[in-house]
Amino acid sequence: MEVIKTDVAIVGAGGAGLRAAIAVAEADPSIEIALISKVYPMRSHTCAAEGGAAGVIESDDSLEYHFNDTVQGGDWLTDQDAVELFVNTIPKELTQMEHWGCPWSRKENGDVAVRPFGGMKIMRTWFAADKTGFHMLHTLFQTSLQFPSIKRYDEFFSTDLMVDNGRCTGVTAIEMRSGQMRLFQAKAVILCTGGAGRIYPFTTNGAIKTGDGWGMAYRAGVPLKDMEFVQYHPTGLPGSGILLTEGCRGEGGILVNKDGYRYLQDYGMGPPDPWPRLKAMELGPRDRLSQAFWHEQKKGNTIPTQWGDVVHLDMRHLGEAKIDERLPLVRDLASSYVGTDPVTSLVPVRPVVHYMMGGIHTDIDAATPLPGLYAAGECACVSINGANRLGSNSLGELLVFGARAGRHAVEYVRSAPEPNAAALEKQGAEAQKRITDLFTRTDGTERVAVLRREMNDAMEEGCGIYRDANTTKMSCDKTTELRQRFKRINLEDKSNVYNTDLFQCLELGNMLDCAETIAQSAFQRQESRGSHQRLDFEARDDSKYLKHSMAAYNGDDPPKIDYLDVVITKSQPAERVYGGEQK
């Protein structure tokens, strides 16, 4: 197998991966970087983020406010040292993006403009119309092109982390165009592989979001943290699951049920007026809004459509000029996909799986417990999001912790010894054999599409917005069963060049491993907190569960779930209050 020697291998070239790569290149141009991704960088799912990135900039705002909003939004499951570091650093990172050319929307006087976002006490969300993630991704990608030490391996599908003598020393990846496996020998590896919304049937996430980094880290013995916390975004287009940004509500859009009633006032978000009002009604946090939809649906207040039940997002009062300036993509998407123009019509929306709060356990330096392995972005859980991420904190997170992962990897690399080539070769051969076996086996009976659909359905049904012991148990059993059946998966395409059957198969394997950790973590957390709502344990239980769930790989058996204390520095757990007359 061809061995590619490098200093830092970065897997994933979305926002976090590119930011990490640039951080390494800026810190020390002599350090070689291999930036490995299964897609070209500009295809990464960062591009789909719409609304913006929160960072304190206004004179009436403070770092403490952003800290409090984030900790409260996460239902006190956030690590407060990480949140503090995050809110302190993000304004600088967003300014750096500005210097690199990010086309932030502006105020009349030429300053960067901000917009309101859910769960945020002050307007602090920087935005580039409704294509913020797209512009950030392209700005990072294009900026990265000027650094010769960043060597890209586009369309390389990573399969396994190499672990020798208790440290991570590389990664194997298949060159998709030739089908040949390469061994990247690296002193440090940074995982920036994003989330795994594709575990669910109805998601805003693109096809590539399949938890590949999670799967690799998990199988290498790194725990996956807080996996039960799955964010449903309240405003997805029915049918396709396409995201309509929280910016729609930030700009003043409202949610109404079948009677035209702003139902959020019945769920602790009111009163409805005056409007708009921060941290109230439609500008509440995503978990609460999605849960309110669930209740409205139970009450029969939603609107049945060919795509299932919906509520209506009403933006008509914003007017055409504002919608075109601030929300052009939303208009395009709604008009194309559901045939409703937000300027003149109500847009049908429903909650849709959007983001994974959980992920690879890291400390505030983005380091995992496995020396030499770092993680940042959605694939990591550092954790600043706790039980529910606030909208516009994830784009900031990928910058802050992407850069941090890069810089700490540089420090690590400077003193790390050369990896043991012989040990690597042996592990590389094992990784290769797992792929070869897929090609040569003759006893395959299971189909990728079938297992994927069964996984999707089991997760939606068992680990949705509301769960209980029975439903989560069903998801546990089903994912365990599917992992067994996956061993008999049948590869129907046996060719080498750009074999998407193979890649979908490997993605399915990763998703099944991760789905089982979600189901098990959800089953074992007997409380309701943030996005994890148990019908059989309706209250938050700080005495038992003010802790992170840590899912550890256990071979063919379900993961072992341990618990790790949450870091609390200055904000003691309290009741999450939204709405009211507060500003």
Added chain:
Amino acid sequence: MSRNPYVRKMSKTTWFLTHGRYRSYILHELSSFFVAIYTGILIMGLLRLGSGPEEWAGWLEGVTSPAGIVFHLLAFAFAIIHTVSWFKVVPQAMRIQRGEDFVPGQLLVRAHYGVLAGVSVVVLILAGIA
């Protein structure tokens, strides 16, 4: 090893027939050929005018012959095509920002037609026709 990318070549001689937008492009290009010939004939006329009445009469006879008239009608049609297709793309090449907004493209197109009409009128007056 197993890669073998397949290159499809574009035909150098017939590519412009393969799509409507290429056909209109080639029509536009072709129209400039007629405009050029017309210009050549006109310049020739001027030269002939300078070389004496007989030369001039000969040229005049040529352009007023049936073939000459057919050519001029053709050239006029192509000149219209040329003008219309050029004016249509003016807003793309000419972006004028006033304050935050751009001057509407249609306004620029209309301004071009206005100037064309104005110049034509002046020419016709000078020629004593209008």
Added chain:
Amino acid sequence: MSTREITLKVLRYRPEVDSKPFFQTYEKVPCEEEWVVLDALNYIKDEIDRTLSFRWSCHMFVCGSCGMVINGEPKLSCKAFLRDYGKKITVEPLANFPIERDLVVVIDDFVEKLLSVKPWVIPKVKKSLDDGAYNQTPAQLKSFKQYSMCINCLLCYSACPQYGLDNSFVGPASLALAHRYNMDSRDVGRKAREDVVASAEGIWECSFVGACSQVCPKDVDPAGAIQQIKITSAIDYVMSMVPGGK
């Protein structure tokens, strides 16, 4: 939910077994009324033929992966609604790029072209982060915003005959991005980009067919960008001839 059956004629090429591309017809593909062509391809992939290869991800017109030629027209297959087509749809890979396999094309050339125009901010002096953001008025932002919308889907390269005839041409998307940075008030890199942009293989290779702008799913208007650079470049040239000019 209403469904309809369509026939998809897909250009296939499997480099390990085929000597050249061929059309494969998938008949009676059951589709839902609101589907896009990409959904139909995914149905084929899942239920009929696991060997069909194509790229896709976001399904919302922004990642730029799923560009294909559909009924002769370069399109994002996630934005090609079945309702706009008849019962028979022809799908081919993007033109003007080598076919790696099926609907997947080799885009290495574009990636090189993009790099060649230096698509990043070249500031006059590097500003410290402590000095905060640059001031940029909404008008200054608007002057380049359109050209920053390019998703690199390469429909423009597929539509451009100039690139098809001679792929030394830098091409529409890359030149539009060069223009995007040239027009940015934070950038002074126009001269640094000129060698590539204002060369024979750059803007002067463009004969303004305009196809790129017609197929662009994001209204970037690369053709317009190229003509605008031509004008600036021509003025530069004239000024360099004038004594006391530049």
